[in-house]
Amino acid sequence: MADVLTIDNLTIGFRNGKQVARILKGVSFSVPQGKTVALVGESGSGKSTIGSAIMGLLPTPKTEQSGRIVFREPGAAREIDISKPTSREYAWLRGNRITLAFQEPSAALSPVVSVGAMLSETLSAHQKLSTSAARQRVLEILRRVGFPDPEGAYTRYPFELSGGLRQRAMLASALVSKPALVIADEPTSALDVTVQALALKLLADLQDEMGLSLLFITHDFGVVANVADHVIVLREGQIVEQGTTHEVLTQPKSDYARALLAAVPRLEGEPFVLNPPHASSGSIQTLGPVWASRIGPPAGTPLIEVNDAGKRFTARKRSSSEDGGTVEAVLGVDLTINAGECVGLVGESGCGKSTLSKMIMRALTPDSGTIRINDGKGMVSVAGLSGEALKQYRARVQYVFQDPFASLNPRRTAEEIVTEPFAIHGLGTPAQRLRWAAALFEMVGLDRMMLMRHPNAFSGGQRQRIGIARALALGPDLLVCDEPVSALDVSVQAQILGLLDGLRQDLGVASLFVSHNLAVVRAIAAKVYVMCRGRIVEAAPVAELFANPRHPYTKALLAANPEPDPERKLDLGALMHGRASDPAAWPEPYRLTRGQKPRYETVGEGHIVAVA
DSSP, X not given: OOEEEEEEEEEEEEEETTXXXXXXXXXXXXXXXXXEEEEEOOTTSSHHHHHXXXXXXXXXXXXXXXXXXXXXXXXXXXXXXXXXOOHHHHHHHBTTTEXXXXXXXXXXXXXXXXXXXXXXXXXXXXXXXXXXXHHHHHHHHHHHTTOSOHHHHHHOOGGGSOHXXXXXXXXXXXXXXXXXXXXXXXXXXXXXHHHHHHHHHHHHHHHHHHOOEEEXXXXXXXXXXXXXXXXXXXXXXXXXXXXXXXXXXXXXXXXXXXXXXXXXXXXXXXXXOOOOOOOOXXXXXHTHHHHTTOOOOOXXXXXXXXXXXXEEEEOOOOSTTOOOSEEEEEEEEEEEEETTOEEEEEOOTTSSHHHHHHHHHTSSOOSEEEEEEEOSSSEEESTTOOHHHHXXXXXXXXXXXXXXXXXXXXXXXXXXXXXXXXXXXXXXXXXXXXXXXHHHHHHTTOOGGGGGSXXXXXXXXXXXXXXXXXXXXXXXXXXXXXXXXXXXXXXXXXXXHHHHHHHHHHHOOXXXXXXXXXXXXXXXXXXXXXXXTTEEXXXXXXXXXXXXXXXXXXXXXXHHSOOSOTTSOOOHHHHTSSOTTOGGGSXXXXXXXXXOOOEEEEEEXXXXXXXX
């Protein structure tokens, strides 16, 4: 079979004054027609640089590049050396025959152009289609990437979509022109497991229909096992191992590949060992005066109690196919977090996880029910807090964001970011704040000399550590962690999970760990709540839930979670037979109608399941 893309001895460096930093060093590989080649490796290994070089997106004045990148149109004898393209060749290739699905859709999608207009513009730039034909093509691709309402999505802007839907829009933009080669840069990292399965099924179907070739950049070895024919492992700009998916995943030859596979949490087998680093007594002692006012309850007693909480939003009617009215984002939720405990909250995008998290933070106010916190004397309502009491609550409950880059001010140094909570609460002198910031950096595994740097000088994992250091500044009792490791490669993910577990053990910091990665939740949480369409449908201790799931939605989530084993590929066709989040597809007695609160049955110690 002919190769659609051939990269021969590609070397890339970036000039900084008189110095040149080599990012890629003599990389060579091919992508056969109709096949998928996966590029894996840690952040900074050069994976995305290869994709940018193919698309001609590298900063030309600062780039030194050698080697060849050759594209061959399927079914044609013509070869194009796209390492030295003409403007006419690139106008024909880029966005038409070769497309790129970016990792971060928020940065790639224009906030002032609707999804439909963006996709239609791509078609009109490369293909002669009428307005109506272009619209039908756009609606079809939106339907195929899993938009529940393509007509409504056509008129929506990116900022009106959830993170998962923005990722689907990004995938649609790469596929709408029916290209020969798609470079997918972490295209499923922000998607929950069932939508990820849908996206993988879509890509598999298009490969069968069109002979589509894929260069798949990812850190998820479960995805690699399910989509890739060939795997290339990169480290520091060099290929350290390559071979068939079966060879690399089952019999890795390099120590580096073996270490990456060992850092992957799994759904089955022995629980993942976190190996948490322990906070030094020096850093804890330094921060003692700041944390002296901590009044959390003893470990194992309730810290946060959510009782029958509900939140609804008014939906704007954007098209004739939409009903408008209200949306029940959270409906009758009960949840308890004990002091010093990690609780997992899992579910698909749009199920209400983030809304519930924001209500616990009191960024949103529940329309019904109560959220209470233990103040050391008893449980008090969060909604009734004001003044100094509310200020203390803000200090006790802190948020760790999904995207560490977007949550850090790019104009401020790490020192200014970490010391900001001290300034807001009027704590310490500038010299004391600097000393406390250095202790926080030490606690999260960063060198205090890095305090003078700005966020863009840190890796993704280091930025997430800065976010955790900021969240720890005031000695919180609870961290609300919203997908804190979804954008990190497996080795850095293991480090952050170990850090969070070490903070729980050493400092008694509880956490609500929101995630769509069930294997990660299994590794870190003591108890798991499963959320669907605003409801908790199952809750149990982590070992019990994974060994004996009862609710059909929980079973569907587990079935859709890819494992890094090529012998155990997902049955994508079966997974797409009825969406997991659709209560109409659930068997009795679990079927729920819209707006209906579930009742709960106890099926074991600490294990409940929702029924109609």
